Amino acid sequence: MKIALVCSAGMSTSMLVKNMRQAAEQKGIEAEIDAYAEGELNQHMEELEVILIGPQVRYLKQRISGKADSYNIPVDVIDNMAYGTMNGDKVLQQALNLTS
Template sequence: MIKILLACNAGMSTSLLVENMKKAAQEKGLEIEIKAVGASSVRLEMLKEQGWQVVLLGPQVRYELKRIQKAADPIPVDVIDTRDYGLMNGKSVLEKALALLEK
């Protein structure tokens, strides 16, 4: 199972994106778990639940990138493309997460 953690301001604005990513994963036949949390809760979520493989940040919290990279190390962390986020392009964001896993 692939586990992806998304972070935004409060963990709410990414809920539609999570659903779109789940649909894209289902189309690919992937078993996946995706959860959205507030950026300030990423470290706590990683301590509470193990096994997250990728962390993606909403563009509105890109300023948290360095802090979250440090907290998540060695798990890859990156920022979701602003256009993909605005369009709630679950397929593209899922592909970004999968590409980070392959690195």
């Protein structure tokens, strides 16, 4: 599974990516999880399975969804509380729920 987290510069989600990777490893889930700035996303669309957007840039959801629709990639805004607490397990579960 290939998951992208999107924020304005790709920086604020880096700790969350680390926590999600740890959660996936603990659950035995093979997942490639990376953070991208919104401007980088187009270069990765063909390989992505889920896109999660940082709550601070939720205004990008409509624009990103428009691009992702043509690739059949589900897009959602990361749960505010999970983001604030950097809860990698909860955000990983949110991504998994979008693909099931």
